[in-house]
Amino acid sequence: xxxxxxxxxxxxxxLLEMRLAVPQIRxxxxxxxxxxxxxxxxxxxxxxxxxxxxxxxxxxxEIPGWCRFSRxxxxxxxxNVDRRLIDMFLGQIRLNSxxxxxxxxxxxxxxxxxxxxxxxxxxxxxxRYKFRRILPSFEAGLVSxxxxxxxxxxxxxxxxxxxxxxxxxxxxxxxxxVMLVAGTMMSSLLWMMKRxxxxxxxxxxxxxxxxxxGGDPPVVRAAIMASVVMLGGVSxxxxxxxxxxxxxxxxxxxxxxxxxxxxxxxxxxxxSVGLMVVYPALMKWFDSKNIRLIELFDQFGLMTTxxxxxxxxxxxxxxxxxxxxxxxxxxxxxxxxxxxxxxxGVLSLVPxxxxxxxxxxxxxxxxxxxxxxxxx
Amino acid sequence: MILVLCAVWVWQQLPDGNLKLVFCxxxxxxxxxxxxxxxxxxxxxGENEEKILDxxxxxxxxxxxxxxxxxxxxxxxxxAGALDEVKRSxxxxxxxxxxxxxxxxxxxxxxxxxxxxxxxxxxxxNAGCESTNExxxxxxxxxxxxxxxxxxxxxEVQELALVSRGVIKTSDVxxxxxxxxxxxxxxxxxxxxxxxxxxxxxxxxxxxGHPTSDTxxxxxxxxxxxxxxxxxxxxxxGTDGERVWLKK
Numbered sequence: 001x002x003x004x005x006x007x008x009x010x011x012x013x014x015l016l017e018m019r020l021a022v023p024q025i026r027x028x029x030x031x032x033x034x035x036x037x038x039x040x041x042x043x044x045x046x047x048x049x050x051x052x053x054x055x056x057x058x059x060x061x062e063i064p065g066w067c068r069f070s071r072x073x074x075x076x077x078x079x080n081v082d083r084r085l086i087d088m089f090l091g092q093i094r095l096n097s098x099x100x101x102x103x104x105x106x107x108x109x110x111x112x113x114x115x116x117x118x119x120x121x122x123x124x125x126x127x128r129y130k131f132r133r134i135l136p137s138f139e140a141g142l143v144s145x146x147x148x149x150x151x152x153x154x155x156x157x158x159x160x161x162x163x164x165x166x167x168x169x170x171x172x173x174x175x176x177x178v179m180l181v182a183g184t185m186m187s188s189l190l191w192m193m194k195r196x197x198x199x200x201x202x203x204x205x206x207x208x209x210x211x212x213x214g215g216d217p218p219v220v221r222a223a224i225m226a227s228v229v230m231l232g233g234v235s236x237x238x239x240x241x242x243x244x245x246x247x248x249x250x251x252x253x254x255x256x257x258x259x260x261x262x263x264x265x266x267x268x269x270x271x272s273v274g275l276m277v278v279y280p281a282l283m284k285w286f287d288s289k290n291i292r293l294i295e296l297f298d299q300f301g302l303m304t305t306x307x308x309x310x311x312x313x314x315x316x317x318x319x320x321x322x323x324x325x326x327x328x329x330x331x332x333x334x335x336x337x338x339x340x341x342x343x344x345g346v347l348s349l350v351p352x353x354x355x356x357x358x359x360x361x362x363x364x365x366x367x368x369x370x371x372x373x374x375x376x
Numbered sequence: 377m378i379l380v381l382c383a384v385w386v387w388q389q390l391p392d393g394n395l396k397l398v399f400c401x402x403x404x405x406x407x408x409x410x411x412x413x414x415x416x417x418x419x420x421x422g423e424n425e426e427k428i429l430d431x432x433x434x435x436x437x438x439x440x441x442x443x444x445x446x447x448x449x450x451x452x453x454x455x456a457g458a459l460d461e462v463k464r465s466x467x468x469x470x471x472x473x474x475x476x477x478x479x480x481x482x483x484x485x486x487x488x489x490x491x492x493x494x495x496x497x498x499x500x501x502n503a504g505c506e507s508t509n510e511x512x513x514x515x516x517x518x519x520x521x522x523x524x525x526x527x528x529x530x531x532e533v534q535e536l537a538l539v540s541r542g543v544i545k546t547s548d549v550x551x552x553x554x555x556x557x558x559x560x561x562x563x564x565x566x567x568x569x570x571x572x573x574x575x576x577x578x579x580x581x582x583x584x585g586h587p588t589s590d591t592x593x594x595x596x597x598x599x600x601x602x603x604x605x606x607x608x609x610x611x612x613x614g615t616d617g618e619r620v621w622l623k624k
Contacts, residue, residue, distance in 0.1 A: 132465040133441060136433030137426070155426045340378065360438045361382035 008243075012250050019254045039076045042069055044214060046151070046264070067152070120211045128153045130349055134356040139363040142171065143345045146338065149173025149213040161374035166327020167334055170366075172264070173213035175222035175272065180342060181209045182226045199234045203227050217252065217259060218268035224248035225272075241276050245269070263319045267312050274308035282307055305331045330373040337362045389437040395486065395519045397549060397613040400431035401605045404579030404586075405454030408526065408551065409435050410517060415483040417445040419515065419526050419551075423457030429465055431610060441466055445481055445488070448473040449513040449528030475513060477543065485617065487518045491543045492534065509554060510534050516547065520617025524549035525569055527560075535565035544568040548620055549613060550600065552576045556587020566598045572620070574600035575611055582606075 040056040045067055052067035053060070054077075061079050069075060127148060131140035141153030149172050151159065162168040185205045189198035206223050213219045225248045232239040249269050252259050259265045282303060286294040297303055305328065344359040391413045400407040402422025409432065410417040416436060422428050432443075443466050448456045451473070462468070472481070481488040492514040512528025525547040531554065538544050550571035553560035555578040574595045578586045587604070595602050603611050603622075612623035 129464055132429075136436075136438060137429040137465075138433065139438075155430065357382055357439060358378050361378050361385055364385055364438065365381050 009246075012246070016250065016253060016257075019257065035078060035080050037076060037078045039074070041074050045069065046216070120214075123212060124148055124150055124152075124214070127349065131345070134348060134353070135360055135363065138367050139360060142366060143341060143348075143359065143363050145171025146342050147173075147177070147345045149177070149216055149219060158370075161370050165330045165370045165373035167330050167366075167370055167373075169267075169271075170334065170338055172218055173209075173216060174218040174268065175225070176338070177213065177342070178206055178209065178219060178222035178226050180339075182206050182230065186230070196234050199230045203230055217262055217265040218271075220252060221245075221248045221265070221268050221272070224251055245272050245276060263315065266315050266319075270311040270315055271308045274311040275304060278310055279304055279307035302328075302332055305335060326373045330369055333369045334366050337366055341366065385438060391437065393616075395522065395615050395617065396435070397517075397524060397615070398431065398435050399551070399575045399577055399603075399605055399611040399613075400428060401609045401611075402427045402431070402458075402577070404555065404582045404584070405457070406449070406528070406551070406555075406577045407431065407458075408577070410486070410488075410524075411435060412483065412486050412519065414440060415444050415486065416440070416442075417447065417481070417488065418443050418462065419447045420449055420455040420528070421446075421458040421462050422455070423453045425458040425461040428458045428462060432462070432466065434610075442469060443467070444469045444483065446471050447488070447513060447515060447526070449515070449526065450508045450511055452508050452529065455528065473513070485520055489516050489518070490514070491516055491538055492530070493537075507531075512553075514538060516545070519615065522615045522617050522620060523547045524551070525571070526551045527553040529554040529557075529560070531557075531559050532562045532565075535560065535562050539564055539568045546570045548615075549573045549575065552587070552591070552595070554586075555582075555584070556591045557584070558588040558590040561591045561594055563594055563597070566594055566600070570598055571600045573613065573622075574602050575613075576602060576604045576606075578604060578606045580606040 038056055038059050040059075042054055042056055044055040046053045051062040051064055052069075053062045054067075054069075054075075056075075056077070059077075061077060063077070128140070128144045128150060131144050131153070134140075135143065137153075137155065138158045141151075141155070141158060144150050144153040151171055154162070154171065159168070162171065182202055182205070185202040186198055189201055192198075193201070203226075206226050210219050210223045225244050228244045228247060229239050249265075252265065283294070283298065294303065309328065341359065341362050344355050344362065347355045348359050391411070393413065395410070395412045398409040398411070400409065400422065403424045405422035405424070406420040407422035407428045408419045410419065414437075418432070443462070446459070446462065446468050448459060448471065450456070456473075463471075470481070475490040477491060477493055479490040490513055492512065509529035510531055510533060512530040512534070513526075514528065514530055514534070515526040517524045517526065523545070525544075527550070535544075535553070544565065545568075547569050548571065550566075550569050550573070552574050556576045576587045592602065605611060614621050614623055
């Protein structure tokens with residue numbers, strides 16, 4: 001049996017190796033190491049601790065500081081072609097020393113991009129503004145982030161406070177969001193149609209949600225896992241959760257090998273390992289020692305928090321050289337409200353005024369906790 | 377639990393019946409909120425959308441997403457740049473960007489009166505103003521015995537015209553014209569206003585050198601206590617119509 005799993009893993013590694021060995025193609029658009037100027041609309045954007053990572057068409061670069069734009073904004077950027085990192089699937093070109101174009105530097109080529117904001121991008125913005133109509137700005141950005149993994153509604157200051165209080169992970173669309181979408185759709189669709197059809201529609205819903213959430217690594221990972229689990233349910237096959245996690249990670253690396261160095265990918269995979277492997281092991285150990293108090297902690301979500309932290313802390317330290325112990329306390333106070341806020345947030349998108357007071361009450365509590373711990 | 381939180385936040389944010397005058401720290405620009413009970417007026421929005429929305433979020437009760445009046449003194453971006461964002465995030469009852477001497481807005485004991493001439497609005501090319509600044513709406517606000525003067529970016533010429541017409545009265549609070557520019561806040565004007573508090577809404581390390589030492593000296597000359605948003609951040613003045621206090 002062990003040999004069987006080993007062969008499976010080896011096959012995956014060999015296939016990944018073959019993927020990495022695909023010869024890198026060269027683009028005629030840019031010169032190697034040259035300085036280029038790009039004018040175009042932002043396709044995707046994400047905030048790292050100190051930089052804003054932006055993608056315009058196939059160009060990827062990081063600009064120092066806080067993301068001061070929105071998706072779809074038209075910007076000009078000057079940067080050096082870092083490496084001809086272009087692959088068959090995504091054709092990405094990375095720029096280093098990228099800066100917003102404010103001067104007339106000598107440049108070797110100008111690339112004009114004309115990207116219009118897509119349907120999902122417009123929808124994200126509409127949702128963001130819906131929350132702004134009913135909530136103060138920090139609370140609106142927080143709820144929007146929790147539901148669609150969208151940090152554009154947060155100000156630089158609120159983003160900093162969330163990092164310092166160790167709560168930034170709650171504004172990342174993740175497995176929890178996908179689980180909520182898949183679970184709600186499956187349970188309501190099973191009343192109306194056959195299981196196979198319900199699964200197909202729920203999977204479609206999950207992948208539409210992935211598009212709405214901007215396709216960040218955690219949500220893609222969770223969507224792959226949810227799809228495999230749902231398909232396993234239909235075909236009657238036993239689902240081995242850790243194997244599903246490995247497959248999800250593998251699929252993502254095959255599509256984009258560079259994702260391996262993305263902190264969000266590493267943290268997402270680590271958090272899943274924490275929940276699926278460390279948490280059950282930890283609970284089993286406490287159970288064997290007959291420590292009953294731990295069940296009380298577990299009811300407040302403390303054990304899942306500790307389990308994920310045990311695995312994510314080294315990664316956070318590696319990338320950001322920080323790990324705050326206060327995050328245990330802040331998460332303990334915040335996490336019980338996350339699902340409530342997401343549920344109320346979704347309900348507020350339709351008859352907003354009815355649920356807005358309750359949405360405010362819970363989201364303002366989270367904001368109060370964030371501000372309190374960020375000050376310390 | 378959520379109901380308890382709801383009750384706590386409502387209790388914490390219930391208006392106290394006093395008038396609040398908040399000069400938001402919007403960087404280089406103007407943005408002030410006047411609120412009395414459930415009435416709120418916004419005078420200019422500044423340019424920085426995040427800052428004015430944060431200020432509004434801090435000052436308005438969470439269930440109140442309605443601004444009764446928004447005054448735009450003139451269309452320069454440091455005064456009206458975030459207007460669209462404000463309109464997208466709040467319901468705006470009345471937007472006032474032009475008006476003439478004697479036009480009034482009243483909410484109970486709270487009065488706003490426009491002192492400047494009707495030039496057809498600063499955006500009107502035929503307005504006859506030398507610049508958009510000179511077409512600024514000048515608004516006086518009165519609440520019982522308390523009064524405040526909002527001046528946009530008006531310059532010395534407009535100041536002297538208003539003083540010579542006798543429409544400038546003493547005020548407890550003056551929003552210093554044009555962020556403390558040396559071309560505004562003339563001695564005659566400041567003597568006519570004689571403010572106790574002079575608020576300068578200005579960005580830290582701005583490129584214009586605002587506020588200038590000339591203006592600060594003239595304000596000192598009339599005995600006004602100067603409050604600057606670049607130093608203090610958002611400034612909140614409270615009054616019951618007689619006593620005036622600064623919120624720390």
